[in-house]
Amino acid sequence: MAQIPGFYVFEGLDGSGKSTLSVRVLDLLNSKHVPAICFAEPTRYESGLYLRKFLSGEIELSPEKQIEAFLEDREVSLQRNILPSLSQKKIVLLDRYMYSTAAYQSGEFFSAKEILKKNLDRGFPEPEKVFYLEIEPEEALARLKGRDTTKDRFETISALTKIKKAYEEILPENTVRLDAKLSTEELVKLITEKIPY
Numbered sequence: 652m653a654q655i656p657g658f659y660v661f662e663g664l665d666g667s668g669k670s671t672l673s674v675r676v677l678d679l680l681n682s683k684h685v686p687a688i689c690f691a692e693p694t695r696y697e698s699g700l701y702l703r704k705f706l707s708g709e710i711e712l713s714p715e716k717q718i719e720a721f722l723e724d725r726e727v728s729l730q731r732n733i734l735p736s737l738s739q740k741k742i743v744l745l746d747r748y749m750y751s752t753a754a755y756q757s758g759e760f761f762s763a764k765e766i767l768k769k770n771l772d773r774g775f776p777e778p779e780k781v782f783y784l785e786i787e788p789e790e791a792l793a794r795l796k797g798r799d800t801t802k803d804r805f806e807t808i809s810a811l812t813k814i815k816k817a818y819e820e821i822l823p824e825n826t827v828r829l830d831a832k833l834s835t836e837e838l839v840k841l842i843t844e845k846i847p848y
Contacts, residue, residue: 654825655776657737659846660748662818663784664811666791667831668838672784673746675839676846680742685848690732691746698724714760721752722773729775742848749775754817763817782842783822786831788812 661669673689680687693699693706702720704710712720725748736743749770757763771777788811795806827845829838 654779655737656779657740657742658733658745658776658778659743660745660750660778660781661784662747662750662754662781662822662826663831664786664788664791664814664818665806666794667784667786668794668835669782669784670746672782672835672838672842673744675835676842677744679839679843680846680848683848685742686740687742687744687848688736689744689746690728690736692728692748692751693721693724694728694732696724696727696731698727714756714758717756718752718761718766718769721756722769725749725752725770725775726773742846745778748778748781750781750818750821750823753821754814757817758813763821767821777823777825779825780845781823781826782845783818783826783828784831784838785828788815790832 661673663669670691673691677687677689693702698720701710702724705712705717705720728745733743733745749767752770753763753767756766788808791811792806792808827842829841831838833841
């Protein structure tokens with residue numbers, strides 16, 4: 652499937668800094684008067700709020716229902732956020748996409764590659780580049796413990812180790828690997844060098 656120009660995805664373990672980074676890259680682009688916008692998945696729509704209840708442990712879902720819920724929310728994300736913005740010639744920065752779903756939801760029922768295929772079979776477009784923040788699970792967990800936020804179900808060493816391994820199986824060839832230990836300023840510079848504007 653063709654990669655979509657102007658569509659960039661940020662991936663990595665919880666605690667890798669990708670959410671902060673995507674916003675900082677947006678700020679820099681906007682300061683240069685580049686039309687750009689940043690979104691995150693799960694969305695803030697009803698489908699995404701339902702997923703957030705699962706991620707926080709408020710509700711339980713079977714493996715099949717988990718993946719279906721992510722696919723449905725991604726459909727909403729594309730139709731309401733990503734594709735309209737791209738059609739307006741904006742650069743779209745997305746915090747988490749189908750690679751997160753594949754890595755995080757993989758396990759005894761579905762492999763990361765099987766979950767990624769379910770996304771691609773839906774016709775979800777591939778981004779121009781994936782910015783992947785590399786971090787060891789121990790470092791990611793240490794960063795998460797320093798945050799004053801609700802812990803989610805994946806914030807354990809064993810879960811993060813499994814997720815890191817799954818990412819390695821499914822990250823596409825157009826992935827730009829970045830050392831999460833670098834300063835935010837250094838990372839923003841490295842990323843914006845890869846975004847033509």
